[in-house]
Amino acid sequence: MGGCRVNKSERLIDLIAMLLEARRPVTLERIRRSIPGYGQATMPSFKRMFERDKSELREMGIPIVVEPVDAFGEELGYRIPKEKYYLPEIDFTPEEKVALLLVNRLSSGELTPLSREAAAALHKLSPDLGAGSRLVQTGSRHFRFAPQREPLECLTVLWEAAAARRTVRFVYHSLGRGKGKARARERELDPYGLYFERGAWYVVGYCHLRKEIRSFRVSRIESGVELVRPGENGPDFERPADFRLKDYSRILPWEFEEGAEYEARVLFSPRIAWQVERDLGDVYRFEPAEDGGGVMQVTVRNEDAFLGWVLSFAEDAEVLSPPQLRERIKERLSSMLEELGGGDV
Amino acid sequence: MSDPESKIQRLLSVIPYVLKNQGVTLSELCDVFGVSRAHIVSDLDLIFMCGQPDYTPADLIEVEIDGDQVFIRMADYFARPMRFTTAELSGLYLACEAVRRLSGPPASSALTSAMDRIAGALKEGAVPRDLIAESVDFHQPAPGGELVAALSEACERRRVVEMEYYTYGRDDITRRRVHPLSLEFGMGNWYLRAWDGRSREIRVFRVDRIKDMKVTADTFEPPPEEEADRPSPGPHGVAAGGEIEVCLRFSPALARWAEEQPIFSQAQMVRGRLVCTLRTDNLSWLERELLRYGTEVEIISPPELKERLRARVKNLLEMYG
Numbered sequence: 124m125g126g127c128r129v130n131k132s133e134r135l136i137d138l139i140a141m142l143l144e145a146r147r148p149v150t151l152e153r154i155r156r157s158i159p160g161y162g163q164a165t166m167p168s169f170k171r172m173f174e175r176d177k178s179e180l181r182e183m184g185i186p187i188v189v190e191p192v193d194a195f196g197e198e199l200g201y202r203i204p205k206e207k208y209y210l211p212e213i214d215f216t217p218e219e220k221v222a223l224l225l226v227n228r229l230s231s232g233e234l235t236p237l238s239r240e241a242a243a244a245l246h247k248l249s250p251d252l253g254a255g256s257r258l259v260q261t262g263s264r265h266f267r268f269a270p271q272r273e274p275l276e277c278l279t280v281l282w283e284a285a286a287a288r289r290t291v292r293f294v295y296h297s298l299g300r301g302k303g304k305a306r307a308r309e310r311e312l313d314p315y316g317l318y319f320e321r322g323a324w325y326v327v328g329y330c331h332l333r334k335e336i337r338s339f340r341v342s343r344i345e346s347g348v349e350l351v352r353p354g355e356n357g358p359d360f361e362r363p364a365d366f367r368l369k370d371y372s373r374i375l376p377w378e379f380e381e382g383a384e385y386e387a388r389v390l391f392s393p394r395i396a397w398q399v400e401r402d403l404g405d406v407y408r409f410e411p412a413e414d415g416g417g418v419m420q421v422t423v424r425n426e427d428a429f430l431g432w433v434l435s436f437a438e439d440a441e442v443l444s445p446p447q448l449r450e451r452i453k454e455r456l457s458s459m460l461e462e463l464g465g466g467d468v
Numbered sequence: 469m470s471d472p473e474s475k476i477q478r479l480l481s482v483i484p485y486v487l488k489n490q491g492v493t494l495s496e497l498c499d500v501f502g503v504s505r506a507h508i509v510s511d512l513d514l515i516f517m518c519g520q521p522d523y524t525p526a527d528l529i530e531v532e533i534d535g536d537q538v539f540i541r542m543a544d545y546f547a548r549p550m551r552f553t554t555a556e557l558s559g560l561y562l563a564c565e566a567v568r569r570l571s572g573p574p575a576s577s578a579l580t581s582a583m584d585r586i587a588g589a590l591k592e593g594a595v596p597r598d599l600i601a602e603s604v605d606f607h608q609p610a611p612g613g614e615l616v617a618a619l620s621e622a623c624e625r626r627r628v629v630e631m632e633y634y635t636y637g638r639d640d641i642t643r644r645r646v647h648p649l650s651l652e653f654g655m656g657n658w659y660l661r662a663w664d665g666r667s668r669e670i671r672v673f674r675v676d677r678i679k680d681m682k683v684t685a686d687t688f689e690p691p692p693e694e695e696a697d698r699p700s701p702g703p704h705g706v707a708a709g710g711e712i713e714v715c716l717r718f719s720p721a722l723a724r725w726a727e728e729q730p731i732f733s734q735a736q737m738v739r740g741r742l743v744c745t746l747r748t749d750n751l752s753w754l755e756r757e758l759l760r761y762g763t764e765v766e767i768i769s770p771p772e773l774k775e776r777l778r779a780r781v782k783n784l785l786e787m788y789g
Contacts, residue, residue: 132472136479136518143545144520157521183477184553209548211589215582222578223564225571230563231502236604237559242502244560246481247549248586249500250488265623266571269654282562283555285603286596296724318605319566322656342728372605394641397679398634401610435760437639437780441787449788455762456785462763463778 134160135176139185143208148190148200177201213251220252225266232268233275236282236317273324273341278317280348281326281341285314288358290331294346295339307345308332313360317341318372327371329360338371338379373406377421377429384424388443392416395439418443430455478503479511483529483546491537512538520545552590560586561600569606570653572613572620609657610676616651616658619675622683623648626690629662631681633673637753641679642666647688651675655730663691710749715768718742722764731757743768755780 137158142149155161155169164172177187186207192200215223223245230241245252284291291314296307311331318325324341352359391399393415400409400417411417423429430452433440442448478501485500486492497508512531519528519542530541552560561583568579587595622629629648634641646662649670653659658675670691718726723742726732735744748754755777758765767774 130514132475132514133518135472135476136515137523139476139480140518140520140545159523179473183473184550184556186551208550210551212548213585213589215585216578218574218578219582219585222567222575223582225575226560226563226567226579229567230559235559235562235566237555237562240553240556240559241563242559243477244552244556246478246501247552247556249481250484250549253489265620265648265650267650267652269652282558282603286558286599316603316605318607320607320656321609322654368602368605372607394634394639398610398677401676431760431762434762434784435756437756437759438783438787453785453788456781456788458763459759460778460781460785462766463774463781 142203145202148192148202150200229268232270234271236278290351290359291348292351293344293348296343315362316368377425382424387421387423390418390441392439481549484549486540493536572617626687628684628686632679634677637750639752710747715745717766719764
């Protein structure tokens, strides 16, 4: 080592520049003679260096091709075809530029899988976006995206596995409310897709442990996510033709776990009914009453979660039917009262 | 990604940006590429000695930093950035799709056309749109995009907004005149940051709790920048801090779940139970929160909360008679 021209980044930039400008494929010998960073190396160590550099550049997405230098085809050379390298110019409208700036803000909050790659893509668009790609640009500076809590790495691996149909493995801490249900277990999953609901990411797919399609909250994955068969190219599974992510992405907490399914009718007061209708009107039937309140018909599978939800509205919600559910609420309230020190208020 | 790699990646976009905007300031480059001034300067230092063989002064890329302004010449072969990698394109479309679904118009329609434009420029069917459509779903938070769009416009045009707002903390609906300053998406909801005429201070409002609103013709003067830009206090939804200190203990069955909730983030595991403390000005919301958990949570203090919850439970028992 020594001299000021051995810096690796400089050498790589020189290599890209040379191969990009070359009209004909450049031989190894010429690369070695031309680029100062390689000059001091012996032929074998130069070859090793060059191989490493080449694979690093290819990993970055730089299209280095190998072609015969001349018509005889005996000697091979390298070049970067301009048409494969250059991003075509894109002419965005001012509105589109502002909207893409919002995307930039979102990716810096790491809200979606592959957020860092999204940021790199937006950097590549920056000459076309102009000053519109400044993060502090007025016009949309009043928009912010808070960072998401799930590890970006986890989201990215899960999405890529869903896209490439690869089976994954992770340790999942389920949160069954019953005694002893909450525990961590290793799961193998054929991921079919991801959805974002109420601020949390879920992955849905075929669970090999439960032998059925299940949703998992990504923040409850305790380990990293790894491929079950990393040595193979996949796909590891086929997604059922009739699978629709939409059928799963609006499953509410009280529909989540197994259990007998039934319909409950809940009366909401005028103070709260508009919010419940806004939130769940797309999933459940809502019958408005004249006073501004209304009755919602809710599907229940997990009674515990459902009761928790209804009671959190206190006097603003009342379960009308079925009668057994009213009894369950009374039991629950009575045991609370006991815990709180009996009825002597 | 290793440092030299990300440096090179960035440079291959910085050079075309400067070539197109000769004389751009260092601070603009920092904003666009989201890195510090020192990073940009060291990036530019790197290409100072790069160029084409034989690397005579006539072959080298010319970089000039004049005061705060940057000029690059002799680098026409870097006039355009590199094409997207597959992962970058997927990442870009995933992020676009998220914004398209989470924010209202006009951003959502502008993004649809921007995505079409990118797909059109790349041709070759490189854009994994179908794959993204089938593998990711974003649920748009209530009450939909129109309200966010209207508030966004009010922020931009500095229009006073009159609204009917449900305060979760006090379980009360009030009318307010507010000066809308910014919108933030977090934890699955949109939040409006605004100067509130009722309390005469900057407050954060959850957009789905705005029952009704009207953008008035009145305009307002924005508060000083540092005040408007100060990050929202504490966890979203319920204002953090307050006069009353509350201490709760969650059962082992609920401990892990409670730990996930931002309002209970000040907590400690003690023998499998989660003991958490929080401060609030108002017990009303906590009573309803505690009704949700039944006997899985125990009130350690204050006694007042216990009393109030007991009264509430008795009330409910009467309702279910």
